[in-house]
Amino acid sequence: MPRAVFFDLDGTLLDTAPDMALAANLVLADYDLPPLSEQHIQANTSLGPHGLLGAGFATLPPAKLQALSETIIREQFLRYYSQNLCVGTQLYQGVVELLEQLNQANICWGIVTNKPRDLTEPLLAQFLPLTQHHILVCADDLPRAKPHPDQLNHVCQQLALNPADCFYVGDIQNDIIAAKGAGMAPIVAGWGYTDGALNDAQHWHQAQVANSPAQVWHYLSQD
Known part of the structure; x- marks a missing residue:
C-alpha cells in the first residue's frame, strides 16, 4: 500500500x-x-x-x-x-467511499490543484469529505504549477514523504507529466475530463487508467 x-x-x-x-x-x-x-x-x-x-x-x-x-x-x-462557485458542482460518484477507505487504512491524502486558493478553499468548504485532506496545494502557492512537478515535490517535502511511496490521480496529461516528474506513480482518472483521450491515456508515460474511484482503490491495494 x-x-x-x-x-x-x-x-x-x-x-x-x-x-x-x-x-x-x-x-x-x-x-x-x-x-x-x-x-x-x-x-x-x-x-x-x-x-x-x-x-x-x-x-x-x-x-x-x-x-x-x-x-x-x-x-x-x-x-x-x-x-456561481457551487451551483451545479458535484462530487463524482465513488469519491467519498474512496476517501473513507484511505482514512480507514491510515493512508495520507491531499489535493494538488491548478485552481487558485481563493476559489479552492470556499469550494471545498461545500463538501465536508474534501475538507479532511492532510494537505492542499493550489496554483498560486508556488511560482510554478502543473505540469511542473514543483507542487508534488512540495507536498512530499512538507509531509516528509518519499515520492516513490506516493500516487497522484488526475484526469489530464499535465497531471501525469507532473506525477512522473516528481517520481510518483500516476493514475488517470478516466471518469473525468479526458474528452475521449482514454485510448491514448495508457501512453501518457504508461500510466494506469482507472474508470472509477473504486478502481483507484483496487490499484492502490495491489501496490
Whole structure:
C-alpha cells in the first residue's frame, strides 16, 4: 500500500464543469458570442478559464481577437465564477467511499490543484469529505504549477514523504507529466475530463487508467 495519495480537483474529485461553463458562457454572452458546446466544455474544463475561453473566442476573426484584453476577459470569468462557485458542482460518484477507505487504512491524502486558493478553499468548504485532506496545494502557492512537478515535490517535502511511496490521480496529461516528474506513480482518472483521450491515456508515460474511484482503490491495494 502507498503511504500517500494525492488528487487533482477539477475532473477528478469534483465535477466543476457546470459552473466553469456557466462563467465562461456569461463572458461569451457579454461579447455576443454563442455558448460553448458540451464537447468544448468536456474538453477544456480541466484547462481552466484559458481553455474554456480559448474555445469560446476561437470563432472571432484574428483582428478582433487581438483587440481584446486577455487579462480583462479572465477577470470577467473569475468574477462570474466566484459568484456561481457551487451551483451545479458535484462530487463524482465513488469519491467519498474512496476517501473513507484511505482514512480507514491510515493512508495520507491531499489535493494538488491548478485552481487558485481563493476559489479552492470556499469550494471545498461545500463538501465536508474534501475538507479532511492532510494537505492542499493550489496554483498560486508556488511560482510554478502543473505540469511542473514543483507542487508534488512540495507536498512530499512538507509531509516528509518519499515520492516513490506516493500516487497522484488526475484526469489530464499535465497531471501525469507532473506525477512522473516528481517520481510518483500516476493514475488517470478516466471518469473525468479526458474528452475521449482514454485510448491514448495508457501512453501518457504508461500510466494506469482507472474508470472509477473504486478502481483507484483496487490499484492502490495491489501496490
